[in-house]
Each structure stands twice: as structure tokens, then as C-alpha cells.
Amino acid sequence: MNADLQRLTELEKIDREASRLTEEVAGLPKRVAAIEAKLAEHKAAVEKAKARIKGNETTRRQMEADIKGFQEKIAKYRSQSSSVKTNDEYRALMHEVEFAEKQISGCEDKILDLMIGLENEEKALKVAEAELKTESADVEKEKADARVRTAEDEKLLAGLKEQRETIRSTVNDSALAHYDRVMRQRKSALAEAREQKCMACFVRVRPQTWQEIRTNEQIITCNSCGRILYFDPANEAAAPEPAKKKSKARAAEVETEPDQAEQEITPTQ
Numbered sequence: 001m002n003a004d005l006q007r008l009t010e011l012e013k014i015d016r017e018a019s020r021l022t023e024e025v026a027g028l029p030k031r032v033a034a035i036e037a038k039l040a041e042h043k044a045a046v047e048k049a050k051a052r053i054k055g056n057e058t059t060r061r062q063m064e065a066d067i068k069g070f071q072e073k074i075a076k077y078r079s080q081s082s083s084v085k086t087n088d089e090y091r092a093l094m095h096e097v098e099f100a101e102k103q104i105s106g107c108e109d110k111i112l113d114l115m116i117g118l119e120n121e122e123k124a125l126k127v128a129e130a131e132l133k134t135e136s137a138d139v140e141k142e143k144a145d146a147r148v149r150t151a152e153d154e155k156l157l158a159g160l161k162e163q164r165e166t167i168r169s170t171v172n173d174s175a176l177a178h179y180d181r182v183m184r185q186r187k188s189a190l191a192e193a194r195e196q197k198c199m200a201c202f203v204r205v206r207p208q209t210w211q212e213i214r215t216n217e218q219i220i221t222c223n224s225c226g227r228i229l230y231f232d233p234a235n236e237a238a239a240p241e242p243a244k245k246k247s248k249a250r251a252a253e254v255e256t257e258p259d260q261a262e263q264e265i266t267p268t269q
């Protein structure tokens, strides 16, 4: 294989791995932020449960104060009843007593409801607090993992950068400039040529060019996408050309082999 072609193949592998690692490093703070947002939700759930319990207690104290108020009124009406002159006045007072007793009974019913509600609210608080505790531990672990992963990735990236510089210093300048240009535009700079086609853009190469590519002895670029083409004999052996067995009509109808179509359904360009 042509030495520059060999080196560019290695360079592309390094560049791809470096960009994968760079993306991963950039994505980790986002992952941590997402976990922290989830933690904030759990904290909010705990606060909400606490606020419900507090509200319950406030309402209950209010009810108790109301009951006390009505009891005082009843006592007052009863003491007044001993000094009333007419039956009508007496009935009116008894009517007030009855009303106050109904109010007390209503308050007592509400207090009972609040007590039942409080039990459930306390249970909900316990669940929310347990979830928060678990989630907090998870967040700390995830954060620690993210820190470790970032440090590892950065170490790998530093190593790749060194390898990259070493390879680049040995490649012919114009081949390297072409590589950089295509890499920038298309996110990949090399493409395998198989069955007389560029496997990145699927455009056919001329028969003479194909013969040249098969030797891997020159830097040859795809006329359509600009990628540097290389030939891999292993893939030719793995996928023998069955085109001769097919009728012309069928060959015209189906551009790519069915098995090949399955493997190469995502052209990069």
C-alpha cells in the first residue's frame, strides 16, 4: 500500500476516535445537569409534602380554636337563658345554642378528616424523603463517574493528539491538505471503493481508475465526493460479484446487490 494512503487511513481512525471522545466529554456536563434536574424534582416533592402537612396542622388548629369559640358562646347563651323573660327569647337562645352545636360537630368531622389525611400525608413524605435519599446517592455516583470518564477521555485525547501529530508530520503536504479539506466538509476523508463504486457516495468510478485503486499504490480521490479511495481485498472476497448470473433487466432494475444494500443503507453523502 502507498505509504501516505496507509498513514491517512490511520490518521482518519485517530481523528474519528478523537471526535467521538470530544463529543463524549462535551456531553457529560449535560448528563450531570439532567440528573440534577431530576434531583431538584425530588427535592420539590419533599417540600410539597411538608407544606401539605403544615397546612393540615394549621387548619386543625383553626378548627380547634373555632370549637372553643362556639363552646364559649354556648356557655354564654345558657347563662343568659336563666334570666330571659319570655318564651320567644328563650327559644331564640336555644336556637343559637343548637346552631353553635352544629358548628362544633362540623368542626369535629373536619378534624377527623384532617387526622386521616395527615396519616397519608406523613406516609407520602416518608416515601418522597426515601426517594430523595436514593436519588442523591445516585447523583453523587453519576457525578463521580462523569468526572472519572472525562479524565480518562482527556488522557486518551492527549495520546491521540500526539499520535496524530506524528502521523501528520510524515504525510505528503498536498495529500494532507486534501484530507483536511474533505474531512472538514464531510466528517470523513477516506472511503472504501468496492465493486467499482465509492462506498461513501455510491458513485461509480471509471474502469481504468478502478484498476488503479485496486493496487492501493496511489492517492486517488472520488470525482463525486472528493474522498480518498482505497481498496480492501477482504471485502471483495467476502462479496463475490453475482452480477453475471442475473438477467440484464434485473440488473438494471436493482442498482445495488440486496445483501450489500443491507450493509450500506446509510451513505454519508
Ligand SMILES: [Zn+2]
Binding pocket: 191, 198, 199, 200, 201, 202, 203, 222, 223, 224, 225, 226, 227
Ligand atoms: Zn465518493
